Each structure stands twice: as C-alpha cells, then as structure tokens.
Amino acid sequence: MSAELERTRRYYDDFAPDYERARHEGYHALIDELTVELLAPYARGRRVLEVGCGTGLLLSRVAPLAAEAVGVDLSPGMLERARARGLDVVEGSATRLPFEDAAFDLVFSFKVLAHVEPIEHALREAARVVRPGGHVVFDVYNRWSLRHLARRLAGARAIGRAHREDDIVTRWDSPREAIARLPPELELESVAGLRVVTPFAALHRVPGVGALAARAERASVRSPLRWLGGFLVIVARRGCQGKSRPL
Secondary structure, rough: OOOOHHHHHHHHHHHHHEEEEEEEHHHHHHHHHHHHHHHHHHHHEEEEEEEEEOOOOHHHHHHHOOOOOEEEEOOOHHHHHHHHHOOOOOEEEOEEEEOOOOEEEEEEOEEEEEEEOOOHHHHHHHHHHEEEEEEEEEEEEEOOOOHHHHHHOOOOOOOOOOEEEOOOOEEOOHHHHHHHOOOOOOOEEEEEOOOOOOOOOOHHOOOOOOOHHHHHHHHOOOHHHHHHHEEEEEEEEEOOOOOOOOE
C-alpha cells in the first residue's frame, strides 16, 4: 500500500468513532435523504456498489431498494461499523476495486472522490466494474459554491482524535473540470446539485430558518441553481465508446 493510501486509511480509522455524530438530523440528514432520492431510480431492483461506503449510512438506505448491495472502503474502522449494520462490505481502494468487470448495474460514490488524488483512475475503475448500460453516480466538491467559500473562510477543522481536514487531499473542481474527468466509456446523462443555498450547516438548526432552507435545498437540486451546489452530482451511463457531452 502506498504511503498516501496508508495516511488516508489512518485518517478515516481515526474519524470512524465520531463519523455519524449529528448525521441523523438537520442538514446532514437532509443531504443524505436527497442523495438517496437521486440514487433510487438507478438502484431499484439492481446490483449496486458503493465506493467509499464508510459506516454504511447511505448503503443501508439504498440496499432495501436494490436486488443486491455491496460496499467497499479503505478503512477497517469504518467497515467494522458497516458490518454491524449487517451490510455486505469488503476492504479495498477506489483506484483498485476488488471486483470483476461489468459486475454491477450501478456504482455510486459520495463525499469520497474529492479526497482521491488520482480521481481519473477511480473513475476508470468505476466504469470497468459497471455493465454496459449501467450507471456511475458520484459527487465532486464544487469550486463555484457557497460551501467552498465557507470552507475557505473557516479553515481546516479538527477531525477525529488526531487529525485535521487538511491531512488528506481535498480537491475542489469547477463543473467543467468535473465533467471533463469522465473516461470515454462514461456518457454524461445529467448533473444535480446538493447544498446549493446553505453556506453553513448550522443554518438548519435555527428555528424556522432551517425549514425554509430545507425547502430551498430540495427545490434547487434539479434547478438552474444546481451548478452552484456545494456537491455536484454527476450521473453517467456506461456506453461502448461514448463521450461526455460538453457543458
């Protein structure tokens, strides 16, 4: 294992005990709910893989929709918690998936690929393990967003017991850069936006304001404002020799 992968593994192992803190309410619960709604049409009745499944928060909600659901993650600490949920998960890297070609109908990955330096390798691996006609759905961190501005102003936060956010790679792409990273096998199908109007997660804890912000976020997912989402969600279809469409 490379030094970079080992550093990332230690980071997430340290993060694992606290990863789900505050993830079941407010802003975080809303983002997870909207994510599952985006995935549902591609997951229902199909064989799916989550790359970077973590503790299994998303996978546990997608699995009941799917015919079969599998997760892969680099961190044994995260996987321990996913297995406690009864999920089918294995240890592995996004850049070297331990699965055969064309094994899945859907491959999805959220809040992961922005922290994978060789993202093109990870996307090629996702394209390899999805069948022709299947989908790859993933997010990137959007440089054209309030979230990016807020993170720059706030600086790196403490993560886990011994790490900071800047201990691992974090990449912020423009929409054009994100789409240009698609390998030739993947055809761009659509783009959605999450966390479009929320500069700080704490906004959703303010009485009255939180409910308004949640409605605005839901309305923005597919609207023209989606291009300003803190998380840009790329939906791509595996073709034979297809290329992504330009913006």
